[in-house]
Amino acid sequence: MDTEQKYSISQWEEPERIYADLKKLTSQPIYEISEEEHKRVLEHFDTKCAGSKRIATEAKNFIPGGVQHNLAFNYPFPIAMAKAEGAYMYDVDGNEYIDFLQAGGPTILGSNYPAVREEVKKLLDECGPVTGLLHEAELLLAKEINKHMPSVEMFRMLGSGTEAVMASLRIARIATGKKRIIKVGGAYHGWSDQMVYGLKIPGTRQFLESHGIPGSGYRLTDEVRPNDLKMLERMLKINRLKGGTAAVIVEPVGAESGTRPISFDYNKKALELAHKYGALFIFDEVVTGFRLGLGGAQGYFGVTPDLTVFGKVIAGGYPAAGGVGGLKKYAGLMAAGVATGKHRAYVGGTLAANPLSSLAGYLTIKEIEKTNACVKAGQAGDRLTAGLKKLVEKYNLPYVVYNQGSIVHLECTGAMSFDYSSFCLLKSVLGVLKNKPMVMERKVAMEHMGAAYMANGIVTLAGSRLYTSLADTDEVIDEALRRFEKVFATVVKTDKGLVK
Ligand SMILES: Cc1ncc(COP(=O)(O)O)c(C=O)c1O
Structure with missing residues (x-):
């Protein structure tokens, strides 16, 4: 194996712990931001993102679904960006975001290098x-x-x-x-x-x-x-x-x-x-x-x-x-x-x-x-993962955090963690039908979490993945962790997300 700090991954984590934790996550009710916090988040978008709202509202008439990208953040409405530079993005209303979407991964050097x-x-x-x-x-x-x-x-x-x-x-x-x-x-x-x-x-x-x-x-x-x-x-x-x-x-x-x-x-x-x-x-x-x-x-x-x-x-x-x-x-x-x-x-x-x-x-x-961008982006991913794990522990949340170098996973709801693999078609179909309502509730909660991150100045990929880049210095990651903490501090246990 050729891993001598030429690669983004410092140490490969075997998947057993991750699958076990994901299973635990999906067998518990959803932990998400409180209703009051959710209201505050929506208020934030209404007052601080008026330019985006105007563009997104009109875009609905001309663009299918109002956005061109599957990865676009679109709850409560898509945010229109004006600039991406290094580790940051700026929207049309002048709000600044730490950018962990990185356009879905191509900008390993940071945006617009x-x-x-x-x-x-x-x-x-x-x-x-x-x-x-x-x-x-x-x-x-x-x-x-x-x-x-x-x-x-x-x-x-x-x-x-x-x-x-x-x-x-x-x-x-x-x-x-x-x-x-x-x-x-x-x-x-x-x-x-x-x-x-x-x-x-x-x-x-x-x-x-x-x-x-x-x-x-x-x-x-x-x-x-x-x-x-x-x-x-x-x-x-x-x-x-x-x-x-x-x-x-x-x-x-x-x-x-x-x-x-x-x-x-x-x-x-x-x-x-x-x-x-x-x-x-x-x-x-x-x-x-x-x-x-x-x-x-x-x-x-x-x-x-x-x-x-x-x-x-x-x-x-x-x-x-x-x-x-x-x-x-x-x-x-x-x-x-x-x-x-x-x-x-x-x-x-x-x-x-x-x-x-x-x-x-x-x-x-x-x-x-x-x-040495891949290695540096990986170190940023490691720092982010370690910091998120600490926060998850501090706030006693069931969230699952892991990374493969500069690809960081933060599973808050486990919406994507189900598995119906089988050679039997009927078994798969019944599994999907049985769990559909719970998966949908988890997907909605994932959107709420994504919106809360966004309102606190963090862009993620669908609320559950974060790409790091060469531009993510220790200072950027530490600032991101402070922003994540603000969100995690408002999370409560709900009664949603389990088959009733
Ligand atoms: C692993 C993988 N393969 C293929 C694709 C498709 O690439 P594109 O979006 O450029 O068509 C993607 C896109 O995200 C991907 O992640």
């Missing part, structure tokens, strides 16, 4: 944002990725992580001649038809989010229980009777960015199992690539995947962040050109690999190397 911005500006002046033809920055980026992740012998840049996952599955099907794909329940691999299956809560298959997708879209997708190698092997065996598995795709620190943590040796063993049954092993490093370390999760876990999917940091927080790479024999199957005459995996994208995104990605990786 000056050294990258200045070069991007120059490129815009000299070249413009797009040419549609080859630009040297594409080569620089592909070589830079290969330097740090030798398994990525070739790299194709695409417009998003979603597209890159689609490409990786197509390659796997060509390479193996098989069709089925196994993913882990709860994992997010973008929103393509075949991957919106078993989203967020393991075992929910098509019942939670697959509306509008024909059954044929996910007919060849299977999900297995998180951190369960036995179930993975059983699924691989069953699939042999159905024509075989083309790929096993995993998120390296566990489904939904580590919300479903795994044992350290899970990835290595899952890879061995995939290969044993003739499937490719795909590492979806959209979140972990150049966040866990320059070597990505594959360097950290000592795993050589057949294909690696990239997104987020790959364009340094600039648009069109996606790509897939791997061993030449697989990645080479995406050969481009009007007609190659090859049996190839067809991929494309008008703005994919534009000079701006390619250069921003390349410079970002260079800056990560120069500043």
